[in-house]
Amino acid sequence: xxxxxxxxxxxxxxxxxxxxxxxxxxxxxxxxxxxxxxxxxxxxxxxxxxxxxxxxxxxxxxxxxxxxxxxxxxxxxxxxxxxxxxxxxxxxxxxxxxxxxxxxxxxxxxxxxxxxxxxxxxxxxxxxxxxxxxxxxxxxxxxxxxxxxxxxxxxxxxxxxxxxxxxxxxxxxxxxxxxxxxxxxxxxxxxxxxxxxxxxxxxxxxxxxxxxxxxxxxxxxxxxxxxxxxxxxxxxxxxxxxxxxxxxxxxxx
Amino acid sequence: xxxxxxxxxxxxxxxxxxxxxxxxxxxxxxxxxxxxxxxxxxxxxxxxxxxxxxxxxxxxxxxxxxxxxxxxxxxxxxxxxxxxxxxxxxxxxxxxxxxxxxxxxxxxxxxxxxxxxxxxxxxxxxxxxxxxxxxxxxxxxxxxxxxxxxxxxxxxxxxxxxxxxxxxxxxxxxxxxxxxxxxxxxxxxxxxxxxxxxxxxxxxxxxxxxxxxxxxxxxxxxxxxxxxxxxxxxxxxxxxxxxxxxxxxxxxx
DNA sequence: CTTGAAGCTGCCGCAACGGCAGCTTCTACC
DNA sequence: GGTAGAAGCTGCCGTTGCGGCAGCTTCAAG
Numbered sequence: 001x002x003x004x005x006x007x008x009x010x011x012x013x014x015x016x017x018x019x020x021x022x023x024x025x026x027x028x029x030x031x032x033x034x035x036x037x038x039x040x041x042x043x044x045x046x047x048x049x050x051x052x053x054x055x056x057x058x059x060x061x062x063x064x065x066x067x068x069x070x071x072x073x074x075x076x077x078x079x080x081x082x083x084x085x086x087x088x089x090x091x092x093x094x095x096x097x098x099x100x101x102x103x104x105x106x107x108x109x110x111x112x113x114x115x116x117x118x119x120x121x122x123x124x125x126x127x128x129x130x131x132x133x134x135x136x137x138x139x140x141x142x143x144x145x146x147x148x149x150x151x152x153x154x155x156x157x158x159x160x161x162x163x164x165x166x167x168x169x170x171x172x173x174x175x176x177x178x179x180x181x182x183x184x185x186x187x188x189x190x191x192x193x194x195x196x197x198x199x200x201x202x203x204x205x206x207x208x209x210x211x212x213x214x215x216x217x218x219x220x221x222x223x224x225x226x227x228x229x230x231x232x233x234x235x236x237x238x239x240x241x242x243x244x245x246x247x248x249x250x251x252x253x
Numbered sequence: 254x255x256x257x258x259x260x261x262x263x264x265x266x267x268x269x270x271x272x273x274x275x276x277x278x279x280x281x282x283x284x285x286x287x288x289x290x291x292x293x294x295x296x297x298x299x300x301x302x303x304x305x306x307x308x309x310x311x312x313x314x315x316x317x318x319x320x321x322x323x324x325x326x327x328x329x330x331x332x333x334x335x336x337x338x339x340x341x342x343x344x345x346x347x348x349x350x351x352x353x354x355x356x357x358x359x360x361x362x363x364x365x366x367x368x369x370x371x372x373x374x375x376x377x378x379x380x381x382x383x384x385x386x387x388x389x390x391x392x393x394x395x396x397x398x399x400x401x402x403x404x405x406x407x408x409x410x411x412x413x414x415x416x417x418x419x420x421x422x423x424x425x426x427x428x429x430x431x432x433x434x435x436x437x438x439x440x441x442x443x444x445x446x447x448x449x450x451x452x453x454x455x456x457x458x459x460x461x462x463x464x465x466x467x468x469x470x471x472x473x474x475x476x477x478x479x480x481x482x483x484x485x486x487x488x489x490x491x492x493x494x495x496x497x498x499x500x501x502x503x504x505x506x
Numbered sequence: 507c508t509t510g511a512a513g514c515t516g517c518c519g520c521a522a523c524g525g526c527a528g529c530t531t532c533t534a535c536c
Numbered sequence: 537g538g539t540a541g542a543a544g545c546t547g548c549c550g551t552t553g554c555g556g557c558a559g560c561t562t563c564a565a566g
Contacts (some may be wrong), residue, residue: 012380014563020545021523036531038543047356050380054353057346062522076364086350093310093343100307100336103300107329127265129304247369259512273514274554289512289562315553 002031002040012049027066028052047075054082093218099127118208172229175243178238185242186250194247209252216244260370265302280319281305300328307335311342352380358465376486425482426494429489438495441502447500462505469497 009016022028023039028048030039041049043047055065072078124185178190198212220226220237275281276292281301283292288375294302294492301322308318431443451465472482473490482490 004543013265015524016544017524018522025522034544035287038531040546050353053380057349067455076357076360079353079360082354083350083357086353090346090350093339093346096307096310096340097336097343100303100339103303104329104332104336107332111329127306199476213361257512268555269513270555271553278553287513292513309553427552 002042003046005030005039008041008046008049011046012053014049014053022049022052022062024061025066027062027069050129051082052078058082058085091218098220154178172236172240175240179236179239185239186246190243191247191250194243195251196249209248212248212252213245216241216248219244255295256299258283258292258294261294261299261302264299265306267302267306267426275302277313277314278319280315282285304335307339311338315370332406341470345481384410425489425493428493432489432492438492438498443496444500449498450506462501465505466498466501469494469501472497 003011005016005019009019015022019028021038024028028045031042031045032040034040051069052062055068056062060068068078073233091204093177175193177194178187183190218230229240256264258269258272264273272281272292273502276283280494281298284295284298304322305315305318307317313321321331328380428443428446431440431446438445471495482493
């Protein structure tokens, strides 16, 4: 089965011009060229094109893409890597949206106060999630890092998943009780719980402040985690994050 | 409070070169320029920069960004629009990741079969989510389109808002009861409810599958809708979306 | 008073295509 | 069999959004 250039263009959403360009620079030569000079593509090429477009969507340059596809040993492994990176990028957009939401909230506040454009607390916060989140670097050590972080935060080694799961749930319920009691996230009893968690975490492995903050964010952003929190009490995920952030701000700087 | 160029660069993650470029093309002039020619930025500029970077992340060109920021009537309204678009983009990446997952599954299958690179079912599916999802268009008719879709889904004409509102709430409550009873989103009783809604919707006006899916997504993403659902039961918005998506997958393809 | 960091203004260059122009090829229909 | 319209091809030049200098100025600190 072979497709002419316009067909491939239609399927993939890129222009024929782009496909010719990719041929020209050697990134995606067609499967064969007819005696009339026309380009024809087969399935292998489509799979390659998919990878190219995925990587391009992540902001990787074409020359680099060529390199990656070049010394790709296991195609499946590579695809899994790309998918993980896509999900990370999705999470970045999520934080970006959250950042914008915060800006909206602040502007609404100052509009209600009549305070005309008062000082923004920390201008850095205006840009959270905007940084491109170095894809090249993550091409190297993403899987290891993420997996480790997830396992570690959960506070469980892979061997004792079940027990750890129950313990974690119990912690979440205690936290939910504190919320229900009306304690704000930076109140003492909450912070002391968080402190216990933090010690358990760092006992497993060293964790930088940035890493800790990333974990805090993923309580809300990671789908499964968020679901786990929300199953116990609505808003609990955000509460946990707030508590961890307060902890980081107060005791880890 | 004013910040020199390097400070702004550090906070926002762009280079000073880029900031100068934005000044040069009139996109973001500094708040003022010192007698020495140095650029200084204030909060208004930071807010502007945030919007610029958000739009840039969505792939909008600089000239177009200038246009948008130029005839921006309500800043808050614009920010809300940007956030919605970010969430839409996030979902695109989500589907992209799903597409890649599907490719992985197919390759794994054919590897197990020993079938070396069998025919891919529908090559189009290889590229789902890759299409840039015309942002320009959504910048123009997003509000109108969404509103129309929203009204239509709610199953009410503008004249009978109140009655429709009550009816809709009743539907939501019935749905919440089904959730509480433990039915998954694709279970029969739920799907039959969704079917009723779907018929009511299509009776008003023709709705494509894509459009229907977009509506499903906006149950979660649209602030007001989401709030309306969540007010009845936590997680209900996501449940409605899941049910609609299951319906689309099972009966509309 | 010097010295290193931070600024400034050009100017050139590059990546990743878009848009022609000018020519060929292939059906498709009269 | 002739011709029109769609699809292909190959250059070549233009554009966007910066990155990278070079060459000069300015500023806070010791």
